Structure formats: C-alpha cells, structure tokens
Amino acid sequence: xIRDSRLSSVxxxxxxxxxxxxxxTSEQLARAMATNPVVVRRVMAGLREQxxxxxxxxxxxxxxxxxxxxxxxxxxxxxxxxxxxxxxxGHRSENPGCLVEQAVNDALGDTFREVEAxxxxxxxxxxxxxxxxxxxxxxxxxxxxxxxxxxxxx
Amino acid sequence: xIRDSRLSSVxxxxxxxxxxxxxxTSEQLARAMATNPVVVRRVMAGLREQxxxxxxxxxxxxxxxxxxxxxxxxxxxxxxxxxxxxxxxGHRSENPGCLVEQAVNDALGDTFREVEAxxxxxxxxxxxxxxxxxxxxxxxxxxxxxxxxxxxxx
DNA sequence: GTATCATGTAACTTCATACGTTACATGATC
DNA sequence: GATCATGTAACGTATGAAGTTACATGATAC
Numbered sequence: 001x002i003r004d005s006r007l008s009s010v011x012x013x014x015x016x017x018x019x020x021x022x023x024x025t026s027e028q029l030a031r032a033m034a035t036n037p038v039v040v041r042r043v044m045a046g047l048r049e050q051x052x053x054x055x056x057x058x059x060x061x062x063x064x065x066x067x068x069x070x071x072x073x074x075x076x077x078x079x080x081x082x083x084x085x086x087x088x089x090g091h092r093s094e095n096p097g098c099l100v101e102q103a104v105n106d107a108l109g110d111t112f113r114e115v116e117a118x119x120x121x122x123x124x125x126x127x128x129x130x131x132x133x134x135x136x137x138x139x140x141x142x143x144x145x146x147x148x149x150x151x152x153x154x
Numbered sequence: 155x156i157r158d159s160r161l162s163s164v165x166x167x168x169x170x171x172x173x174x175x176x177x178x179t180s181e182q183l184a185r186a187m188a189t190n191p192v193v194v195r196r197v198m199a200g201l202r203e204q205x206x207x208x209x210x211x212x213x214x215x216x217x218x219x220x221x222x223x224x225x226x227x228x229x230x231x232x233x234x235x236x237x238x239x240x241x242x243x244g245h246r247s248e249n250p251g252c253l254v255e256q257a258v259n260d261a262l263g264d265t266f267r268e269v270e271a272x273x274x275x276x277x278x279x280x281x282x283x284x285x286x287x288x289x290x291x292x293x294x295x296x297x298x299x300x301x302x303x304x305x306x307x308x
Numbered sequence: 309g310t311a312t313c314a315t316g317t318a319a320c321t322t323c324a325t326a327c328g329t330t331a332c333a334t335g336a337t338c
Numbered sequence: 339g340a341t342c343a344t345g346t347a348a349c350g351t352a353t354g355a356a357g358t359t360a361c362a363t364g365a366t367a368c
C-alpha cells in the first residue's frame with residue numbers, strides 16, 4: 001500500500017520555517033523536502049486556509065508561521081492537510097444487507113475507530129514547539145559530536 | 155486513499171464457511187462477497203499456507219476451516235492475508251540525514267507504532283468464534299423481527 | 309477412462325490517488 | 339516594467355489492490 005506522506009512532509013516544512021525566522025520560499029522548502037515547489041504550495045495551501053501559515057508574494061516573499069508553535073498541535077495540522085485516511089484497511093461494502101457482512105464490519109469498524117481515536121489523541125498531545133525543541137536537541141548533540149571528533153584529531 | 159479490504163473480505167468468507175458445514179467453493183464465496191472466484195482463491199491461499207483452511211479439488215471440493223474457530227484470532231488471519239499496511243501514512247524518506255526529518259520521523263513513527271500495536275492487540279483479542287456467535291445473534295434477531303411482522307399482519 | 313468439477317496460477321487490465329511536472333496567470337517589490 | 343514569488347489548472351507517472359481471462363492440474367462421478 002502506498003502511504004500518504006503529506007503530514008510528514010508538511011511538518012518537515014514547518015520546522016524549517018521555524019528555524020528560518022524569515023519567509024521561506026516554496027523553492028527552498030521543496031529543496032529541503034526533496035520534492036517540487038508546486039507540491040509544497042499545494043499542501044501548504046491547506047494550512048493557510050486554516051490560518052496556520054501565511055504566504056506573501058513578490059520579493060522577500062514566501063511562507064511564514066502565523067501562530068505560536070506552542071499553540072499548534074499536530075492534530076490541527078493533520079486536519080489542515082485534509083485529514084488523510086488513517087487506517088489503510090476498510091470494508092468491502094459500507095451498506096451491507098448481508099448479516100455476515102454486518103457482523104464483520106461491526107467488529108472491524110470498532111477496532112478501526114479505536115485506532116483512529118488513539119492516533120488523533122496522540123497528535124493532539126504534541127505541539128509543533130515540542131518537535132522544534134527536539135530538533136534543537138539533535139542539532140546540539142550533532143554539533144557536540146563534531147567538536148569531539150575535532151578534539152580527537154588534535 | 156483506496157483501502158485494502160482483504161481482511162474484511164476473508165472474514166466474510168470464513169463466516170460463510172463456518173455456517174455451511176461442508177466445503178464451500180470459491181464460486182459460492184465469490185457470490186457472497188460480490189467478487190471474483192480468482193480473488194477468493196488468491197486471498198484464501200494465504201490462509202491455507204498458515205494451516206487455517208484446507209482446499210479440496212474436484213467434486214464436492216472447496217474450502218473448509220482447518221482449525222477450531224475458538225482458537226483462531228483475527229490477528230492470525232491478518233498475518234495470513236499478508237499483513238496489509240495498517241497505517242495509511244508514512245514518512246517521506248526512511249533514512250534521512252536531515253536532522254529535521256529525523257525529529258519528524260521519530261515523533262510520527264512513535265505514534266504509528268503505538269497505533270499498530272493497539273490494532274494488533276484488538277485483533278488478537280477476538281476469535282473467529284466470537285464473530286460467528288455475533289452473526290448468529292443477528293440472525294436470530296432478524297428472524298424474530300420477521301415473525302413479529304407476520305403476527306402484526308394476522 | 310473420460311467428462312466434469314474444482315482449485316492453482318500466470319498474465320493482463322482496471323481503477324484510485326498521491327505525487328511530479330509544465331505552463332501560465334496574478335500580485336508584490338525593487 | 340523587470341523580477342520574484344505565489345496560485346492554480348492540466349496533465350503525466352507510479353503504485354498496488356482488485357478484477358478478469360486463460361489454461362493447467364488434480365479429484366470424483368459415471
């Protein structure tokens with residue numbers, strides 16, 4: 001099954017925007033995400049409609065975060081990218097007259113709903129800010145590791 | 155996103171087999187599931203390899219359950235149909251050098267894994283037998299409802 | 309023993325949809 | 339008005355489940 005990477009993709013872009021401190025162009029985001037500027041605009045358009053980001057045209061234009069990262073949950077971003085399908089499985093038929101199919105759909109449907117609820121709950125518990133801080137930790141660690149290597153050479 | 159319906163599909167087939175008490179042909183299963191006999195054989199082949207069902211050729215041939223329904227969990231069936239993708243979302247890249255991508259992948263990856271674990275846990279807690287009993291309850295209720303309608307007419 | 313019935317399987321088509329790409333319009337800034 | 343950026347339509351590409359056709363294999367009935 002092909003997996004939808006819009007959420008992953010847009011989070012990547014948003015973290016880059018937080019790090020930049022100035023408008024980031026679709027071109028720059030596309031390079032960072034190894035994709036196409038049009039794809040970036042397409043997915044960012046959803047975030048703009050929800051008021052999560054702003055876009056400016058012309059010189060020094062590009063994308064900026066419109067709200068405080070401590071206030072944006074991943075759940076909100078998930079909704080803004082169009083609520084992609086969470087569970088990759090489904091029923092054969094949604095309106096079955098067959099009682100066997102009803103029994104199957106009910107049993108699986110309950111599980112699907114539970115799983116989706118857990119997914120949304122977890123996303124709702126994480127803010128963009130948390131991801132940004134995690135990134136900074138990684139960056140600091142990476143820097144330290146490089147410095148250690150330099151010392152080892154001296 | 156198109157959803158994989160093999161698990162739903164095969165459960166439907168298995169319940170029909172339990173109800174039948176004699177070998178059920180791919181043709182019959184296909185009719186019940188509104189699909190094609192070849193599709194039925196394809197998905198049932200996985201169950202046969204895991205020893206969950208048997209197939210017989212020739213006259214009075216077809217598919218039969220090979221084990222006690224009280225002993226077969228939905229998790230086992232899920233594995234037998236080839237462990238279809240559970241979460242419909244994924245990362246852009248699995249081996250990122252980019253630290254931003256690592257932070258995103260870790261955060262989302264944890265959630266994905268949690269969700270998958272819950273899914274398997276729920277499937278592991280339900281046996282085929284439970285579904286079959288649920289179906290019988292529905293059948294009895296349906297029958298009662300029809301009888302009530304007959305009485306109302308009299 | 310052969311006609312029939314059923315599975316086994318390869319090869320192909322179909323379909324949905326995320327993603328990629330091209331092209332051009334619109335608007336902002338220098 | 340030249341340039342830079344977004345906005346968007348239109349079309350192409352790739353993937354994988356599902357559907358379909360065709361034929362081989364094996365078991366049973368007669």
